[in-house]
Amino acid sequence: MRNSRSVFDFVQQGGHTNLYISYPSRIYGKLFSLSDNSNKSVKFHTMQSYPPVLRTKIIPPPRNARTLERPRVIRILKKALDYRLTILEAEAGYGKSTALAELAGEVKPLIWYQVNEDDNDPLVFLQHLCHAVQYALPEIVDLPFAYLNSWDGTQGWLPWRGVLDQVINSLVSYLSSPTLLIMDDAHHVTDSGEVAHILDHLIGLAPAHLHVLLSGRPTITLPTLSRWRSQGDYLELDQSVLTFTRNEISSLFALHYHLDLTTEEAESLLTYTEGWAIALQLIWQSLRNQPGPMLEFPPRWQADSLDVLFDVLAREVFERQPQDVHDFLLITSTLRDLHPEACDALCLAVGDFANESVSMLAYLRRQDLFVVETVDGALRYHHIFHKFLRQQSPPEQRNRWHQIAARYFVSRKDHESAIYHLFEAQAWEDAANLLDVYASMLLSAGRLDTLATYIASLPPSNLYQHPMLIFTLGDLARLHSRFDEAQGWYKQAETLWRSRGQPEGVARALRGQARVYIDTVNPSQAERLLEEAIRLSDGFEDREAQVRLYELLAENKLNSGHVEEAEGLRQRAEELRAEGPSNDQLWFRVLLRTGRLEEARRGLEELAETEKREPVQTPRAHRETMLLLSLIYSMMGMSKHAYQA
Numbered sequence: 001m002r003n004s005r006s007v008f009d010f011v012q013q014g015g016h017t018n019l020y021i022s023y024p025s026r027i028y029g030k031l032f033s034l035s036d037n038s039n040k041s042v043k044f045h046t047m048q049s050y051p052p053v054l055r056t057k058i059i060p061p062p063r064n065a066r067t068l069e070r071p072r073v074i075r076i077l078k079k080a081l082d083y084r085l086t087i088l089e090a091e092a093g094y095g096k097s098t099a100l101a102e103l104a105g106e107v108k109p110l111i112w113y114q115v116n117e118d119d120n121d122p123l124v125f126l127q128h129l130c131h132a133v134q135y136a137l138p139e140i141v142d143l144p145f146a147y148l149n150s151w152d153g154t155q156g157w158l159p160w161r162g163v164l165d166q167v168i169n170s171l172v173s174y175l176s177s178p179t180l181l182i183m184d185d186a187h188h189v190t191d192s193g194e195v196a197h198i199l200d201h202l203i204g205l206a207p208a209h210l211h212v213l214l215s216g217r218p219t220i221t222l223p224t225l226s227r228w229r230s231q232g233d234y235l236e237l238d239q240s241v242l243t244f245t246r247n248e249i250s251s252l253f254a255l256h257y258h259l260d261l262t263t264e265e266a267e268s269l270l271t272y273t274e275g276w277a278i279a280l281q282l283i284w285q286s287l288r289n290q291p292g293p294m295l296e297f298p299p300r301w302q303a304d305s306l307d308v309l310f311d312v313l314a315r316e317v318f319e320r321q322p323q324d325v326h327d328f329l330l331i332t333s334t335l336r337d338l339h340p341e342a343c344d345a346l347c348l349a350v351g352d353f354a355n356e357s358v359s360m361l362a363y364l365r366r367q368d369l370f371v372v373e374t375v376d377g378a379l380r381y382h383h384i385f386h387k388f389l390r391q392q393s394p395p396e397q398r399n400r401w402h403q404i405a406a407r408y409f410v411s412r413k414d415h416e417s418a419i420y421h422l423f424e425a426q427a428w429e430d431a432a433n434l435l436d437v438y439a440s441m442l443l444s445a446g447r448l449d450t451l452a453t454y455i456a457s458l459p460p461s462n463l464y465q466h467p468m469l470i471f472t473l474g475d476l477a478r479l480h481s482r483f484d485e486a487q488g489w490y491k492q493a494e495t496l497w498r499s500r501g502q503p504e505g506v507a508r509a510l511r512g513q514a515r516v517y518i519d520t521v522n523p524s525q526a527e528r529l530l531e532e533a534i535r536l537s538d539g540f541e542d543r544e545a546q547v548r549l550y551e552l553l554a555e556n557k558l559n560s561g562h563v564e565e566a567e568g569l570r571q572r573a574e575e576l577r578a579e580g581p582s583n584d585q586l587w588f589r590v591l592l593r594t595g596r597l598e599e600a601r602r603g604l605e606e607l608a609e610t611e612k613r614e615p616v617q618t619p620r621a622h623r624e625t626m627l628l629l630s631l632i633y634s635m636m637g638m639s640k641h642a643y644q645a
Contacts, residue, residue, distance in 0.1 A: 057114040058132035059375040060104035060182075066368060067098055068252045076241050077103045080213045081178045083235040085203050085228055088215040090239030092384040093278030093310070096215045097184055097372070099242060104182065111136040111181040115216075117188050118416065121450040122160045123151060125195045129202075130167060132181075140174045143167060151446040156479040158446055160198050168205050175209040187216030194449065200224055243275030257284045268297055276306055278384055281368070282313035314388045317369075328360045329369075333389035334401040336420070338371065338379040345408045346401065399425040406430070415441075419454060428462040432469065439472045452476055467496035467505055474512050483516050490516070504545070507536040511549055518552060523560035530556060547573045588628055597632055604629040 077099060080086035090096050104110050113132045119125045130143045144166045151158060189195040200222045203212050214220055228234040244252065250266045253259040261269070273279035318329065331350055332343050343357035361379055364371045370385035381389065390398060402425035409417040415438045422431035435454055442451040455469055463469055474489030490512040497505030510533040517526035530553040537546045554569035588600045588607075608625050633641040 053127055053131045055131075055135075056375045056378070057116070057128055058112060058135050060110070060112040061097065061101045061114075061375055062373060063101050063105055064098070064373065066256045067102065068248065068256060069102065070099070070248060072245070072248075073099050073241060074103055074106060076237065077213070078107065079235060080180060081107070081211050083211060084206070084233035085222075085225075086211070086213045086235040086237065087220050088213065088237040088241070089218045089220055090215075090242050091217055092387075093276060093382070094239045094242040095277040096242065098277070100182055100184055100213075100215055107180050109136050109177070109179045111179065113181070113183045115183050115185045115188050118450070120189050120193050120195055120453070121447050122158050122194050122198060123148065123446045123448075124450070125189065125198060126158075126160060126163055126167075133167065133171070137174060137179075140170055142170045142173070153443040153446040153448050153451075153479070155446075156481075157448055160194065161201065164198060164201055165205075168202065168207070171210055172207045175207050178209050178211060180211050180213060182213045182215065184215045185217075186214040187218075187220050190214070190216070190220050190222060196222060203228075242277070244270070244273075244277060244280060245275065246270050249275070249280065252280065253284065257288070259284070259287065265297075272297070272309065274306060276310075278370075278382065279306065279309055279313060281370070282310065282317055285317040285369075286313060310384065311388070314385060318389070318392070321369075325360070325363065325369075328357075329364075329389055330393055331401060332357075333381060333386055333393075334398070334405050334421070336380065336417075337374070338381070342405070342408060346405055349404045349408075350401065399427070403427055403430070410434070416450075423457055428459055429465075432458055432462050432466045436466055436468045439469060443472065443475060448476060448479065464496070467493045467500075467502075467509075470496065471505075471509060471512060474509075478512070478516055478519065481519075483520055486516050487513055503536045507533040507545070507549070510536070511545075511552065514552060514556070518556055518559065521559055523556045526556045527553070527560075597636055601629070601632050601636065604632065 077086075077088070088096060088100075104112060111132050112135075113128060119128060126144075127148050130145060130148065134140060134143055134145075144163050147163060147166075183199075186199075189199065199214075203222070204224060206212070225234065229236075246263075246266045249269050250261050250263075253261050253266075269280065269283065273283065318326065321329065328343075328347065331347055332338060334346060335342055338357075338361055340357040340361060343361070344355050347357065348355075361371070363369075365373070365379065370382040371379040372382055373379055380386070393401075402421040406418045406421035406425065406427070409415070409421065415434065419431055419434060419438070422428075422434065431454075435458075439451055439455075442448075442454075451472070455463065455473060458469070470489055471493035474486045474493065477483075477489060478486035490509050493512070494506055494509035497503075497509055510529045514526040514529040514533065517523070517529070530549060534546070534549050534553065537549055550569050550573035554566045554573065557563075557569060558566040588604055604625060608629060633639070
């Protein structure tokens with residue numbers, strides 16, 4: 001993720017840009033192979049650009065029937081309505097999400113956003129935030145959906161301040177009563193990167209009626225947190241709010257576990273667990289099978305730490321399960337979400353429980369075996385129990401299961417899940433192969449931060465076997481106006497493609513270098529590169545690549561003042577284009593250069609309206625429709641229109 005620097009460390013050495021990675025991936029219908037341990041290759045079509053907004057992340061989760069109502073906790077959480085910002089920090093297993101789900105049932109209106117690691121991309125974050133606001137406030141208007149949905153990564157990095165300001169303006173116009181925005185698991189987006197600044201900007205400029213509650217694991221921080229603390233606008237809550245009291249332990253066991261504890265027994269459990277919710281649930285799982293009316297608290301529960309206590313209790317519960325349940329827990333802990341189809345595919349591939357996942361998941365729900373139900377009825381393992389289960393399998397076996405899961409998700413065209421599992425399996429070459437295809441989709445979809453993070457996860461030894469990914473690093477740098485860095489990546493990609501005798505790749509790399517010179521208005525350097533790229537492109541099956549080269553050369557001629565040559569090249573591009581729109585901005589720049597301002601104005605206004613209805617990809621520097629329109633308005637003395645454009 002980016003803040004003041006890239007996720008990469010770039011060092012110039014010997015005329016090349018070298019990559020040092022700090023560890024913490026629109027080609028449609030193309031085939032790629034994902035290897036497995038049986039020396040077979042499985043081929044899949046890749047057709048998806050990026051996942052839609054997940055409704056399960058913007059709807060409060062249902063309240064579990066076994067959850068104890070805790071008025072004490074809810075009273076404390078409701079204090080968030082008295083502050084600009086509230087942060088609730090607690091380690092896994094203390095019941096943060098459970099308490100917030102109960103709070104969501106009592107506070108209206110309430111905006112819910114369940115954050116995960118995928119939301120560290122500004123585009124993904126803002127899309128989900130807007131949908132969360134609309135779901136909670138159906139009548140709100142003027143949210144920037146059209147702009148976000150049409151955003152194209154070739155325009156550069158998302159100008160999130162303007163987008164967020166539009167969200168804030170919509171909230172200012174609509175909110176007339178206190179409204180709570182809950183972001184659960186917010187630690188995924190506050191550690192570093194651009195989203196932390198987006199969130200900071202939102203909190204700082206939000207209307208007085210909007211109150212933000214961030215929940216997650218320690219430590220949640222924001223750039224201006226100290227200022228809000230000093231102004232008394234910040235409420236800090238820790239896990240002591242969530243720990244069970246002795247009376248709550250007694251109520252939990254009596255009402256939901258049907259075990260009446262004596263005062264001494266409740267006090268002992270409080271001492272053993274320190275009120276840790278997940279430990280209390282594990283103890284119930286252990287006690288429920290004890291024979292006789294008397295409860296026995298084994299000495300082993302008197303552990304040196306809660307982590308040790310959890311390990312002891314979890315192992316007891318896990319090892320007591322029937323063998324088929326035991327194996328199902330192990331295998332499916334590979335997955336992040338427990339959808340029956342994915343569980344069936346994974347279990348079938350390893351030779352167990354074909355088509356039995358529905359009944360297995362129903363059993364886990366009935367037994368309350370550390371599964372959490374999401375809004376759409378799907379299940380997932382509780383975070384801390386999930387981690388425990390994954391530690392029970394040898395790394396080699398776990399990696400093999402991750403690779404099987406990756407093949408399943410590729411077959412479902414769920415590339416992001418496939419990449420996740422390939423990274424978990426440390427199957428770097430397979431991940432790089434998938435990214436070779438998927439990178440351009442992420443780029444055109446505006447998922448630049450996600451793409452940068454994926455590539456940063458690859459070891460350099462694998463990365464440098466994939467010139468397409470090196471080229472993509474050039475695109476990322478150029479779109480962020482780091483032009484020297486971009487040239488370094490493009491030149492390295494060119495060298496790799498030349499060494500492999502791949503002229504199409506060489507032409508692509510030359511085009512990238514030329515675009516840097518066009519963006520920096522250096523036409524003499526760009527012309528030589530583009531002419532060589534055009535020579536190499538003769539005979540390419542990719543007609544659109546040739547069209548783009550001619551259009552870039554035409555634009556370069558226009559930059560150097562050769563209007564007639566530019567128009568001739570543009571016409572040549574039109575002749576080559578098999579399908580798709582022409583570079584309209586280039587034609588309007590010809591009109592601008594030749595003084596035909598009124599014709600250019602009318603055409604650009606029509607184009608701007610068309611792009612609102614049917615967004616298209618447009619180059620970034622000096623070529624945006626609205627920038628040209630603003631310039632023409634200025635030249636025609638229409639200052640108010642120029643400012644609005």
